[in-house]
Amino acid sequence: MMSLKPRHVDFQETWANLKETVAGVVGLKAVDRIVWNTRFSDVYALCVAHPEPLADRLYDETRNFLEEHVASLLERVRGSTTLEQSDHNDGLLDRYVSAWREYSQGVAYLNSLYSYLNLQHVKRQKVSDAEIIYGTSATVSCPEQDARQLEVGELGLDIWERVLVRPLSAALTARIVSALHAARDAPPDPRHADIIRQAIQSTVHVRSFRVRSPLALYEQLVLEPFLQAAGEQHARTAAHLLQEGDVAHYMKHVLAGLEREVSLAQRYLPASSREAVRACYERAAVAAHLPALHADVDRLLAEASADDDDAPQRREDLSRMYQLVRPLGPAALRPLVDAALAHAQAHGHALLSSALQHHKDEVHIHFVEAILTLHGKYSKLFNEVFGGAQAFMGALDKACSAVVNSRSGEEACRAPELVARYCDWVLRRRPAAAPLTDVDDKLTAAIVVFKYIDDKDIFQKHYARALARRLIHQLSYSMEQEESMINRLKAACGYEFTNKLHRMFTDVAVSADLNAKFQQYLRDNDLTLNTGFFIQVLQAGAWPLGGPTAPLAPPAALERPAGLFEQFYRSAFSGRRLAWLHHLCTGELRVRYTPRVYHLTASTPQCALLLSLERRDATTLSEARAAAVLPEDSWERHVRPLLDIGLLLPGADPDELLLNLSFSCKRSKLRLCASPGHGAAASPPDPPQHRDDDRKMYLQAAIVRIMKQRKVLRHTELIQEVVQQARGSFAPSVAIIKKCIEALIDKQYLERAPGALDTYSYLA
Numbered sequence: 001m002m003s004l005k006p007r008h009v010d011f012q013e014t015w016a017n018l019k020e021t022v023a024g025v026v027g028l029k030a031v032d033r034i035v036w037n038t039r040f041s042d043v044y045a046l047c048v049a050h051p052e053p054l055a056d057r058l059y060d061e062t063r064n065f066l067e068e069h070v071a072s073l074l075e076r077v078r079g080s081t082t083l084e085q086s087d088h089n090d091g092l093l094d095r096y097v098s099a100w101r102e103y104s105q106g107v108a109y110l111n112s113l114y115s116y117l118n119l120q121h122v123k124r125q126k127v128s129d130a131e132i133i134y135g136t137s138a139t140v141s142c143p144e145q146d147a148r149q150l151e152v153g154e155l156g157l158d159i160w161e162r163v164l165v166r167p168l169s170a171a172l173t174a175r176i177v178s179a180l181h182a183a184r185d186a187p188p189d190p191r192h193a194d195i196i197r198q199a200i201q202s203t204v205h206v207r208s209f210r211v212r213s214p215l216a217l218y219e220q221l222v223l224e225p226f227l228q229a230a231g232e233q234h235a236r237t238a239a240h241l242l243q244e245g246d247v248a249h250y251m252k253h254v255l256a257g258l259e260r261e262v263s264l265a266q267r268y269l270p271a272s273s274r275e276a277v278r279a280c281y282e283r284a285a286v287a288a289h290l291p292a293l294h295a296d297v298d299r300l301l302a303e304a305s306a307d308d309d310d311a312p313q314r315r316e317d318l319s320r321m322y323q324l325v326r327p328l329g330p331a332a333l334r335p336l337v338d339a340a341l342a343h344a345q346a347h348g349h350a351l352l353s354s355a356l357q358h359h360k361d362e363v364h365i366h367f368v369e370a371i372l373t374l375h376g377k378y379s380k381l382f383n384e385v386f387g388g389a390q391a392f393m394g395a396l397d398k399a400c401s402a403v404v405n406s407r408s409g410e411e412a413c414r415a416p417e418l419v420a421r422y423c424d425w426v427l428r429r430r431p432a433a434a435p436l437t438d439v440d441d442k443l444t445a446a447i448v449v450f451k452y453i454d455d456k457d458i459f460q461k462h463y464a465r466a467l468a469r470r471l472i473h474q475l476s477y478s479m480e481q482e483e484s485m486i487n488r489l490k491a492a493c494g495y496e497f498t499n500k501l502h503r504m505f506t507d508v509a510v511s512a513d514l515n516a517k518f519q520q521y522l523r524d525n526d527l528t529l530n531t532g533f534f535i536q537v538l539q540a541g542a543w544p545l546g547g548p549t550a551p552l553a554p555p556a557a558l559e560r561p562a563g564l565f566e567q568f569y570r571s572a573f574s575g576r577r578l579a580w581l582h583h584l585c586t587g588e589l590r591v592r593y594t595p596r597v598y599h600l601t602a603s604t605p606q607c608a609l610l611l612s613l614e615r616r617d618a619t620t621l622s623e624a625r626a627a628a629v630l631p632e633d634s635w636e637r638h639v640r641p642l643l644d645i646g647l648l649l650p651g652a653d654p655d656e657l658l659l660n661l662s663f664s665c666k667r668s669k670l671r672l673c674a675s676p677g678h679g680a681a682a683s684p685p686d687p688p689q690h691r692d693d694d695r696k697m698y699l700q701a702a703i704v705r706i707m708k709q710r711k712v713l714r715h716t717e718l719i720q721e722v723v724q725q726a727r728g729s730f731a732p733s734v735a736i737i738k739k740c741i742e743a744l745i746d747k748q749y750l751e752r753a754p755g756a757l758d759t760y761s762y763l764a
Contacts, residue, residue, distance in 0.1 A: 111153030348403030420462035
């Protein structure tokens with residue numbers, strides 16, 4: 001049993017026995033367990049020897065032995081090889097790796113044998129990692145490379161580097177670099193590949209215990225020389241590829257070379273070096289030839305987006321260019337993004353020009369379909385070629401926005417009106433013979449185009465007018481789809497944008513309930529009507545209707561129901577005033593004087609004219625106009641449909657109208673005038689002055705809201721917040737915002753802060 005008590009030890013005798021075992025351990029010879037345990041006790045005994053520990057002497061003798069042993073290994077590795085040559089097959093690497101395998105394993109075992117020396121002697125003197133990294137006074141007297149601070153295993157590695165690797169550094173570097181270049185072109189057999197890997201790994205492992213620059217030896221001996229030689233070779237290869245073929249040929253082979261280089265690094269080099277290898281290749285083979293790549297972008301984009309047999313091949317070429325250029329950073333990628341933007345924008349303008357040449361009744365359909373074609377085509381192209389990268393999808397958004405908001409000359413942008421007309425076309429009720437089965441998809445498509453519109457406030461006005469006509473005249477394809485579209489608009493622009501649209505729906509629902517209550521009121525008071533009567537009560541502030549364009553006296557058949565409803569409404573609600581909008585009213589009449597019964601839906605003036613012929617077959621236009629109190633120009637619009645359809649015939653006198661007693665039509669239901677005009681284009685757009693006034697009021701309200709919350713704000717910050725708030729409706733200019741600020745200062749909502757002219761204060 002080993003005694004733990006310090007005692008006198010004969011160093012020479014103990015070291016002689018220990019040295020024999022150390023030689024066996026580092027030479028990977030078999031050591032009996034009893035001998036191993038005895039030598040372990042000898043190390044302990046020397047470290048705690050009495051009267052003076054012999055640990056330093058043991059450490060020095062062990063270091064001397066390892067230096068002599070590694071020197072002998074150096075001669076073995078050198079052999080008869082001429083070090084100046086660089087042939088990796090001359091056997092030097094094989095001998096080096098064989099010696100390294102033996103020595104590194106032996107030193108690891110030796111470190112275990114000297115574990116007590118490492119624990120009690122070395123670690124007490126060892127400088128901490130923090131002191132090495134950040135530096136203290138201790139590091140001055142005890143630098144990191146001081147052998148006294150190295151454990152025996154670390155000492156062995158340090159001696160391997162100093163005694164064997166440094167003298168062979170040039171020879172090892174030449175052979176490793178040569179072997180790597182050969183492995184790039186033709187992978188070696190598994191045994192030789194393992195030799196290369198272990199030779200490289202030895203330069204990493206030998207300094208792995210170092211806190212500072214653990215990869216310095218590997219970088220000096222392997223990585224830097226390899227990258228220098230590889231960069232020169234890559235540059236020569238790339239220049240040759242460009243000379244012998246076109247850019248497509250060059251990109252195909254360069255991309256294959258990049259994959260080969262990365263694969264080489266993965267097989268032989270540490271993971272930390274792979275990015276350096278990739279960067280070296282990209283710098284030599286790609287960055288040096290960027291002008292040639294950029295010069296071919298426009299051609300590739302044009303051919304990749306064409307609808308011909310060569311397009312798939314050009315898309316592959318464009319994808320290769322993107323893969324090569326992307327790692328070089330935004331500056332290298334910018335010409336591709338700019339070219340993609342310009343190409344998509346030019347194609348969009350061509351599509352738009354063709355769409356706007358169609359008949360005015362269909363131009364809104366072709367406009368939206370053109371934008372969708374542009375968006376769909378280039379979304380697919382950019383996803384396929386560029387992997388849907390944000391830079392290119394952003395370029396597509398800019399191109400679509402530029403096309404959608406384009407205008408010719410001084411004309412206003414037509415996109416808000418056309419998209420609103422498209423939505424109206426989708427949401428309108430259709431004859432049974434012409435249903436629209438993909439309403440939901442078309443509304444989703446409309447939102448795609450809508451998001452690119454800058455003047456969303458103009459769209460909102462057109463859409464509100466069209467929605468009002470659909471709701472009043474019951475022309476909606478589906479109320480569920482109407483609400484779905486408004487919810488889509490709300491998701492895109494917020495509640496404020498769709499507030500009035502929601503109120504319009506509320507009025508329709510309330511009107512239905514109001515009519516039910518009116519019928520109950522009639523029953524409760526034993527009142528009856530000799531005609532059907534349905535009324536809609538609409539809030540003046542929510543509906544974009546305006547007042548009647550001319551005075552109108554309703555038909556006598558409607559006077560009593562209208563009077564009774566006014567009585568009912570005044571009894572139910574106090575303080576509200578009803579204004580009759582007869583120009584928006586329609587009536588349903590039955591034609592019984594013909595062999596076949598027809599159902600007519602007509603405007604109020606048309607109903608008045610037809611009812612005047614209920615007991616006679618002819619009338620004069622002047623009589624009917626005087627009875628209805630309408631001017632001549634308004635009557636022309638209402639009489640013309642009756643003449644066109646054949647219900648009325650002109651008499652011998654230009655002022656005379658005759659009832660067509662032999663009227664005949666294939667349809668039994670006729671709609672003479674469903675609305676003042678057909679489609680959203682019927683309402684004239686607001687004059688630019690009105691639009692600007694509305695926007696100024698919107699901006700002034702936004703400024704007041706912001707300043708009421710912030711109290712004091714600098715000019716630039718106020719401008720930014722106003723632009724942010726208005727973005728959902730329109731894109732305001734800085735000039736108009738400044739005018740609004742000046743107007744609010746004049747109205748004493750704001751004032752310039754004393755001593756700071758670029759700062760505003762809110763006046764409560």
